[in-house]
Amino acid sequence: MSKAYKAVVLFADRFVPQKLRPLWEHEAGPKxxxxxxxxxxxxxxxxxxxxxxxxxxxxxxxxxxxxxxxxxxxxxxxxxxxxxxxxxxxxxxxxxxxxxxxxxxxxxxxxxxxxxx
Structure with missing residues (x-):
């Protein structure tokens, strides 16, 4: 992954609600x-x-x-x-x-x- 994309993902990581964590962390998820x-x-x-x-x-x-x-x-x-x-x-x-x-x-x-x- 590019550095810019990693930075965006790390920033967005803080705002993902607990209920959406399984989707966020899924191997085919938004990351x-x-x-x-x-x-x-x-x-x-x-x-x-x-x-x-x-x-x-x-x-x-x-x-x-x-x-x-x-x-x-x-x-x-x-x-x-x-x-x-x-x-x-x-x-x-x-x-x-x-x-x-x-x-x-x-x-x-x-x-x-x-x-x-």
Whole structure:
């Protein structure tokens, strides 16, 4: 860990209530990357869900399929690493599902256009 991060953690340590100590001290708690990776990765899930508002003719099925595959592949990885990171697993699974649905929507739209032509 960097010196700056250690200083922040030591400072915050004084303010953590006793009831939250088990979470704070957990091997996948806020003191580790295992906590912060899913915390920030949820932004990808939010962006994927926000994409549902875009017109389907501007959605890339390839990009959606790639993000869906990435999310689902990393879901598995999160369950085999130690410590098991359930938060990151849920985040990756959500990313896979959100983009899988978007991929299906875009693919169906493009197939519908082909049938009309």
């Amino acid at each position: 580790t990357i295992f906590f912060w990776a899913p915390a920030f990765k949820w932004a990808l899930v939010a962006a994927s869900i926000d994409e549902y508002r875009r017109p389907l003719d501007t959605v890339s099925p390839t990009q959606s399929a790639t993000l869906a595959a990435t999310g689902l592949i990393w879901t598995r990885y999160c369950l085999v690493i130690r410590p098991i990171n359930y938060a990151l697993s849920l985040c990756n699974f959500s990313l896979g599902v959100a983009n899988g649905v978007q991929c299906f929507r875009a693919y169906s739209y493009q197939k519908g256009l082909e049938k009309m032509a």
